[in-house]
Amino acid sequence: MSNKYIGQSIKRVEDKRFITGKGRYTDDIQLPGMLYAHILRSPYAHARIISIDTTAASKMKGVVKIYTGKDYEAVNGVPCGWQVNFKDGTTMREPKHPLLVTDIARHVGDGIALVVATDKYLACDAAEEIKINWEVLPSVTNAMEAMKPGAPIVHAEYADNRAFDWQIGNPKEEVDAAMASAHHITKLDFVNNRLAPNAIEPRSYIGHYDPVYEKYTLYTSTQNPHLIRLLMCAFVLGIPEHKVRVVGPDVGGGFGSKIYHYTEEALVTLAAKDLGKPVKWTSDRSEAFLSDAHGRDHISTAEMGFDKNGLIVGLRIKTFANLGAYLSTFSTCVPTYLHGTLLQGLYTTPKIHLDMTCVFTNTVAVDAYRGAGRPEATYLLERLIEVGAHEMGIDPTDLRFKNFIPPFDGVTQPGYQTQVALQYDSGNYAPVLQRGMEMLGYENFKKEQAESRKTNKLLGVGFSTYIEACGIAPSAVVGSLGARAGLFESAQVRVQPTGKVSVFTGSHSHGQGHETTFAQVVADKLGIPLADVDIVHGDSDTVAFGMGTYGSRSLAVGGSAIVKSIEKVLEKGAKIAAHKLECLVDDLEYAEGKWTIKGTDKSISFADVSLTAYVPHVYPPNLEPGLDFSSFYDPTNFTYPFGCHICVVEVDADTGKVTIKRMIAVDDVGNVINPMIVDGQIHGGLAQGIGQALLEGVNYDSDGALQNGSYMDYAMPRADDFPMFETDRKTTPCPHNPLGVKGAGEAGAIGSTPAVVNAVMNALWHKGVRDLSMPMTPESVWRAMNKK
Amino acid sequence: MQIKLNVNGQSIEDFVEPRMLLVHYLRDILGYTGAHVGCDTTSCGSCTVHLNGHAVKSCNLLAVQANGKSITTIEGLAIGDQLHPLQEGFKECHGLQCGFCTPGMIMTAADLLENNPKPTEQEIREGLEGNFCRCTGYHNIVKAIQYASEKMALA
Numbered sequence: 001m002s003n004k005y006i007g008q009s010i011k012r013v014e015d016k017r018f019i020t021g022k023g024r025y026t027d028d029i030q031l032p033g034m035l036y037a038h039i040l041r042s043p044y045a046h047a048r049i050i051s052i053d054t055t056a057a058s059k060m061k062g063v064v065k066i067y068t069g070k071d072y073e074a075v076n077g078v079p080c081g082w083q084v085n086f087k088d089g090t091t092m093r094e095p096k097h098p099l100l101v102t103d104i105a106r107h108v109g110d111g112i113a114l115v116v117a118t119d120k121y122l123a124c125d126a127a128e129e130i131k132i133n134w135e136v137l138p139s140v141t142n143a144m145e146a147m148k149p150g151a152p153i154v155h156a157e158y159a160d161n162r163a164f165d166w167q168i169g170n171p172k173e174e175v176d177a178a179m180a181s182a183h184h185i186t187k188l189d190f191v192n193n194r195l196a197p198n199a200i201e202p203r204s205y206i207g208h209y210d211p212v213y214e215k216y217t218l219y220t221s222t223q224n225p226h227l228i229r230l231l232m233c234a235f236v237l238g239i240p241e242h243k244v245r246v247v248g249p250d251v252g253g254g255f256g257s258k259i260y261h262y263t264e265e266a267l268v269t270l271a272a273k274d275l276g277k278p279v280k281w282t283s284d285r286s287e288a289f290l291s292d293a294h295g296r297d298h299i300s301t302a303e304m305g306f307d308k309n310g311l312i313v314g315l316r317i318k319t320f321a322n323l324g325a326y327l328s329t330f331s332t333c334v335p336t337y338l339h340g341t342l343l344q345g346l347y348t349t350p351k352i353h354l355d356m357t358c359v360f361t362n363t364v365a366v367d368a369y370r371g372a373g374r375p376e377a378t379y380l381l382e383r384l385i386e387v388g389a390h391e392m393g394i395d396p397t398d399l400r401f402k403n404f405i406p407p408f409d410g411v412t413q414p415g416y417q418t419q420v421a422l423q424y425d426s427g428n429y430a431p432v433l434q435r436g437m438e439m440l441g442y443e444n445f446k447k448e449q450a451e452s453r454k455t456n457k458l459l460g461v462g463f464s465t466y467i468e469a470c471g472i473a474p475s476a477v478v479g480s481l482g483a484r485a486g487l488f489e490s491a492q493v494r495v496q497p498t499g500k501v502s503v504f505t506g507s508h509s510h511g512q513g514h515e516t517t518f519a520q521v522v523a524d525k526l527g528i529p530l531a532d533v534d535i536v537h538g539d540s541d542t543v544a545f546g547m548g549t550y551g552s553r554s555l556a557v558g559g560s561a562i563v564k565s566i567e568k569v570l571e572k573g574a575k576i577a578a579h580k581l582e583c584l585v586d587d588l589e590y591a592e593g594k595w596t597i598k599g600t601d602k603s604i605s606f607a608d609v610s611l612t613a614y615v616p617h618v619y620p621p622n623l624e625p626g627l628d629f630s631s632f633y634d635p636t637n638f639t640y641p642f643g644c645h646i647c648v649v650e651v652d653a654d655t656g657k658v659t660i661k662r663m664i665a666v667d668d669v670g671n672v673i674n675p676m677i678v679d680g681q682i683h684g685g686l687a688q689g690i691g692q693a694l695l696e697g698v699n700y701d702s703d704g705a706l707q708n709g710s711y712m713d714y715a716m717p718r719a720d721d722f723p724m725f726e727t728d729r730k731t732t733p734c735p736h737n738p739l740g741v742k743g744a745g746e747a748g749a750i751g752s753t754p755a756v757v758n759a760v761m762n763a764l765w766h767k768g769v770r771d772l773s774m775p776m777t778p779e780s781v782w783r784a785m786n787k788k
Numbered sequence: 789m790q791i792k793l794n795v796n797g798q799s800i801e802d803f804v805e806p807r808m809l810l811v812h813y814l815r816d817i818l819g820y821t822g823a824h825v826g827c828d829t830t831s832c833g834s835c836t837v838h839l840n841g842h843a844v845k846s847c848n849l850l851a852v853q854a855n856g857k858s859i860t861t862i863e864g865l866a867i868g869d870q871l872h873p874l875q876e877g878f879k880e881c882h883g884l885q886c887g888f889c890t891p892g893m894i895m896t897a898a899d900l901l902e903n904n905p906k907p908t909e910q911e912i913r914e915g916l917e918g919n920f921c922r923c924t925g926y927h928n929i930v931k932a933i934q935y936a937s938e939k940m941a942l943a
Contacts, residue, residue, distance in 0.1 A: 011879055018887030019875040021822020021862035025888065028821035121807065200826040200834060200922050201888040252824070252888025253922050285827035511886030511923045680882050680928060687925030711831030711920070719916035719926040724909070748925075 005520035005530055009676030013530075014515040023250045026204035026221045027282045034206070035064055037268060037281040038123035040113040040130055041290060042105030045139035045362040045704020046152060049103060049132060054113065057129040062122030064275060066130070067114040067267070069102035075270075078261050079235040080327035083482040084164055084336050084358075092164040095155045095360075097326035099236075099263045099270075104137070106154055106325035107362050108706050109290025114267050116279055139362035139704035143322040144299050146359050154325055154360040161360045163323050163332070168340035169315075169352040169420050178314030178351035182305030186388035192376045193697040193774045194297035194322070196714060197369045199510075201252020202283040203292065207268030211276070217245045218269050223254040223508050224548020227485065229540050231261040231329070237269065244269075248538040251510035255688070256368035257292045258510070259550050260329035264291075289709035294698055295369020297322040298335065298376050304384040310394050312403050314351040315343060317380060321358045321366070328365035330372075332358065337481050338373030338469070338551075344418035345381040346429045346465050346642060347403040352419045362704045368550065370688055370749040374468040382464040382754035390765055396463050396758070397437060404429045404465075410735035415637070422469060424640045425742075428732045432666045433465055436644040439664045439726055445648065453766065456653040459661070460763025464645045464755035470743035471639035471734070472551030488634035489553070490545040491561035493522070493569055495627035497614035499607030501526065503565075504536045506546015507558030511684075512745065513677045514554060520673050521559055521739065525566045527593035528606060544630055552743030555673065556639050556734065563738045564631035572627060573609045579620040580604050580612060639734045639742035643667035645686070645751035647759040656782030658694055658760055660723055665751065668730040670742030675729075678744045683725050685748015691717040692749075693756035697775045715775070791855040795820065796864030804851045811835040813851035814861060822862035822891040826920065833919030836892035837861045843899035845918070862891035865898070873936040873943070874898055883932030885923035893919050897933045906937055 017023050054066040077096040084092050100111045113130055117123035138152040145151055146161040154161055169175065179185060206219040216239065222228050225248040233241040251258060264281050271279040283291065300319040307313050321335035340354040385403070389396035405416050410426035417423050445461055452459040472478075475486035492504040503522055507514055519533040526533075536542055549558075570590055577595035578585045581604055588595045596603035612619065613627040648662040665682055672678050695715035699707040708714040733740030753774070760776055761769065769784045782788075792801050795818060804813055814820040814837065823846050826834035830848040837846045838860040865872045874894045877883065884890040893916070900907060900915040907915065912933050913926070921929060 009882075012882065015879040015884060015887075018884055018890050019862075019871070019878050019894065020866060021820070021891045023887045024821075025824070027825070028815070030816070030819075121805070198920075198922055199886070199888075200832060200920055201824070201886065202826065251886065252826075253886040255922065282825075284825075285829065285832075513885070676882050680885060680924060683925035683927040684885065684923045685925075688922070710829050711827045712829045716831075716920050716922075717925075718913075718920070719930065720910070720913035722913075722926060724930070725925060725927050 003524055006524045006673050008674070010516055010520055010530065010674055012513050012516045013519065014513065025201055025250045025252055026206060026219045029206060029219055029249065031206065031208060031278040034278040034280055035116050035118060035275060036120040036123050037271065037279050038115045038120065038127050039111050039264065039281065040115065040127040041287065042101065042108060042110040042112055044105055044134060044136050045108050045141065046137040047105050048135040048137060049101065050135055051133040053131040057115065057126040060126040060129060062117040062119050063126045064116045064118065066126070067100065067271065068112070069098060069100040072099040073102060075099055076236050078263055078266065079231060080332055081231065081329045081484050082333040083484060084166060084332040085482070086164045087167055092332060093158050094327055099267055107364050108704060109364055111263055114271065116271055116275060141361050141363045141700035141704050143320040143359040143361060146361050147320060147357065154362055158360065163327065163358040163360055166336050166356045166358065168354050169343065172353050175314050175316050175351045175353035179303060179305045179316055182313050183308040184306045184388065184392055185303050186384050186391055187303040188384060188387060190300040190302060190380060190383065191773055192296045192298040192379055193692060194366070195295045195369055195692055195696050196289055196698050197255045197257035197292060197295055198716060199253030199255055199257055202285060202288045203258065203262065204282040205265050205268045206278055206280045207272030208278040209273040215243050215245065216269055216273065217247065218265060219247045219249060220265055221251045221258055222248045223251065223258045223510060223550055224546065225508065225538055225540050226506060226546040227548050228261050228265060232266055232269065236266045246540045248508050254510045255370040256295065256372055256550060260293055260367055286710050289706060289714065291364060293328045293365045293367035295366065296376060297366050300380060302380045302384055304388055306388055306392065310392060310399050310402050312347050312349045315349050317343070317354045319354065319356050321356060322361050322363065323358050324361060324363045324365035326365050328367040331365055331367040333483065334368050334373040339377050341420045341422045342374050342377035342467065342469060343381065343420050346405060346467050348405055349419065363700060370685060371746045374746065375750045375753055378464065378466040378750050379754050382466065383757060386463065386758040397433060400433060400463070400465055401430060422638065425637050426732050426735050427640060427642060429465065429642060431730050432642065432644040432668055435728055435730065436646045436664050436666045439728060440646050458651045458653055458763040460649050460651060460759040460761070462647045462755045462758025462762055464751045464758065466751040467640055467642040468746060468750050469638040470552035470641055470746065471556030471635055471737065472553045473638055474636055475634050485547065486634065487547055488632050489547055489558040489561045490630065490632050491558060491565050492544055492630040493562065493565035495569055495610045497611050499528065499610040500532045501528065502534050502536055503562060504543040505558050505562060506543055506548065507554040508538050508549045510549065512549065512554060513674065517555060517674045517677055518559060518562060521562060522566065525563065526606060527591060552745040555739065555741045556737050556743050557633060557635055559739050559741065560737045561631050561633035564633055565629045568629035568631065569627055573606070575620050575623055576609045576612050577604045580618060636736050639670065641667065641669040641742040641744065641747055643747055643751055645755040647752070647755040649756065649759040649763055651760060651763045651781060653785070656778040656785060658776055658781060660690060662723060662726060663690065663752065664726045665748065666728045666730065667744070667747050668732050669744040669747060670734040671731060671740035672729065673741065679727050681744045682727050682748040685746060686725055686752045687717050687722060689749040689752030690722065690756055693753045693774055693776060695721065695775050789852050791852055793854045793856065794858040796860060806850065806852055808851045809847055810849040810851045810854055811846035814846060820861045820863050824888055824891065826888065831920065833896055834889050834892040836895040836919065838895060838899065843896050862895060865894065872898065873939040874932065877932035877935035877939065881928045881932040881935050883924065883928045889919060889921045893921065893929055897936070901937055901940060905940060
């Protein structure tokens with residue numbers, strides 16, 4: 001195999017359509033006779049529908065039909081994809097999430113009625129004329145408040161608002177004993193602020209039904225078309241899967257929020273059949289804030305114990321996770337298996353215990369958002385170790401070096417068995433921190449910081465060293481933990497008669513650049529030009545199967561499936577080549593796009609073999625014609641990227657305004673196929689992580705109304721909130737997948753947030769500031785400085 | 789209401805509802821779907837087009853307000869196969885990921901460079917205040933605009 005493309009920053013092949021305005025997103029698609037849907041949503045966090053009258057609205061211009069919850073009473077709700085059990089083994093509580101509310105709205109934005117009209121403006125007009133008589137009920141939006149006796153009850157059948165409780169790690173008494181032995185304990189209360197994912201393309205769906213072929217088509221802005229088909233057909237609508245095509249065309253960002261099966265997907269699908277015309281629904285931004293699943297929202301008390309030398313002896317955490325009013329597709333695994341299992345971090349902590357309570361509230365569902373559970377785990381660990389270092393008077397970098405797990409390659413040395421179920425694949429943690437410190441120029445920084453304290457522009461530096469679990473996931477493992485799906489990936493490599501190659505992948509690209517990265521892998525493995533490879537994704541009728549893109553899994557799992565199919569192509573191709581060259585398969589070697597008899601100049605090209613496979617006149621006996629292979633790849637472990645993020649801030653002592661002066665990221669994501677694309681993924685993650693630290697946070701008021709549900713109110717990061725990012729890499733290959741890759745999609749958002757908070761704390765430590773809450777707006781920092 | 793306008797060099801006469809937004813007219817009636825709708829508060833800039841040569845947010849104008857005016861959308865920026873230096877810059881510098889904000893970014897940046905051909909990094913960042921990108925952290929968008937600025941200075 002030659003590496004002409006792998007490791008190179010090849011410019012993206014998908015860019016041309018996007019820079020010329022020719023991308024095709026769901027809302028760009030117009031079908032003949034298409035109708036437009038608008039959803040009337042609950043203005044109340046918790047309210048009973050006494051009566052609903054659609055008579056006047058139904059008579060309005062352009063209105064075709066209005067549906068309410070009663071129309072779907074016999075239809076299942078949208079399911080949760082992961083069953084997590086209570087500590088005592090009983091099954092989690094799983095209230096029905098109906099397509100539209102029948103009796104009680106449980107969060108602001110809960111769907112009440114679907115208005116279908118000939119025009120989107122007319123659908124909106126009609127929705128305003130629907131008359132609803134409400135009985136407003138008391139509501140609760142905060143997880144801790146929801147746990148208090150007498151709190152409003154979200155689902156009458158679950159009087160304590162508990163979805164489930166859960167624990168992981170060593171037995172509690174062992175951890176208590178370890179903590180009792182500690183020389184120093186750092187204890188902090190944390191709120192991991194609730195975030196709105198805010199992919200810039202709002203969700204959009206088109207339902208279509210073809211009565212001739214009795215076939216449904218759903219166009220959807222999703223990260224995983226096949227998964228949507230599976231969930232919608234098998235769990236919600238009970239329609240046969242082979243009669244449903246799901247297309248995820250160009251998708252304008254996901255960050256987790258477009259994984260889930262949303263009610264609107266099923267609504268447009270049913271309406272299209274009922275009305276005999278295509279039905280489109282496109283969210284507006286305000287609706288997105290009310291109805292897209294949010295991220296994070298943990299409240300924790302966490303303690304890290306150290307011995308007299310600074311070695312961590314124990315970690316004890318109690319967390320309440322807000323799941324919202326209904327269980328979204330992966331909501332249950334995020335605070336548990338994607339969070340608790342990462343509490344080992346990069347450290348040799350011998351005793352760990354997490355006690356987790358997952359709670360129903362009157363808010364929209366909370367589910368995976370870039371990083372999904374891992375940023376929350378990293379935030380706890382990296383804030384605790386940094387505060388601990390400051391409290392004990394140890395340099396925070398020294399404290400980390402002291403506690404790092406020693407290097408292991410996962411090949412000659414075994415993986416590292418954590419106290420929280422996972423076994424890390426390979427790791428070498430000190431070099432990422434060393435490199436970050438070099439880039440920072442730590443000693444010089446300390447001098448600058450001392451100088452800054454003579455002014456009112458206070459400098460601070462914050463560190464964060466993180467690990468994550470990506471390449472989700474070994475099906476048997478996640479199955480044993482409650483996943484209701486396998487998490488393998490499929491790929492078909494179809495060699496055309498002329499030697500051009502079409503690759504059908506179950507991964508879905510919504511910004512990640514798969515059409516380029518995957519093509520680089522295929523072109524190098526086959527020794528053919530990049531332009532001879534086409535990557536096809538996003539259509540359940542053309543791609544055999546797929547589990548989609550999330551959890552930084554596409555290359556590690558989807559790419560590995562492609563490699564498996566390529567190996568099958570080359571194996572069969574060698575048989576054809578040997579027959580044509582009249583030699584044994586073992587006499588051949590494959591390089592530069594041709595099979596050559598070793599030690600000779602006799603060869604046959606990939607294109608000639610491809611043609612022979614489809615024009616099998618001179619052909620091996622007992623070999624099928626054709627050159628087209630499918631594979632399913634199920635990983636044997638998660639992958640474990642890690643890295644070091646360092647932030648330098650300047651805090652204005654008069655106003656509390658925080659300015660990011662430098663953001664350094666040294667990430668080890670295993671082997672890299674396209675450095676340019678990996679850097680781009682890191683940049684984007686950093687921006688989201690910094691956004692959480694400084695700007696973003698969803699607020700519900702005491703009545704459960706969303707206070708900042710638009711871009712006028714929710715502080716989205718802008719270009720002038722950031723400096724140029726400084727990135728570098730180390731490479732510790734993944735030992736258990738054929739490309740040695742670990743995944744890069746979420747790293748930036750996992751490591752950066754605590755680095756920023758640690759930096760602000762470092763800037764203000766000498767002023768006695770210990771407690772900072774995100775987002776660190778000028779007001780909140782000023783209050784922390786002034787104890788107000 | 790009757791309107792006459794020029795879109796991407798083409799003269800158009802049409803009847804539109806008075807309340808129709810320009811972005812919906814461009815997308816749904818004329819089929820110029822490069823202008824995207826990312827918000828409802830004129831904040832995200834995904835819908836940015838040029839009206840008489842200046843960047844405007846087409847979600848914040850009625851189609852009737854474009855009467856008698858000339859509009860360029862992202863589809864009209866390249867000259868034949870010759871990409872605008874900004875389009876080239878976004879590709880060369882990996883200034884886009886999902887591509888949804890990209891047309892608006894490019895149209896805003898084109899106006900920025902028209903008024904300030906050699907902006908500093910800070911001027912570029914401030915010039916993009918009205919355009920959101922959730923994918924790139926803006927890092928490579930800034931580089932793409934710097935690339936175009938240098939390229940246009942040579943032309």
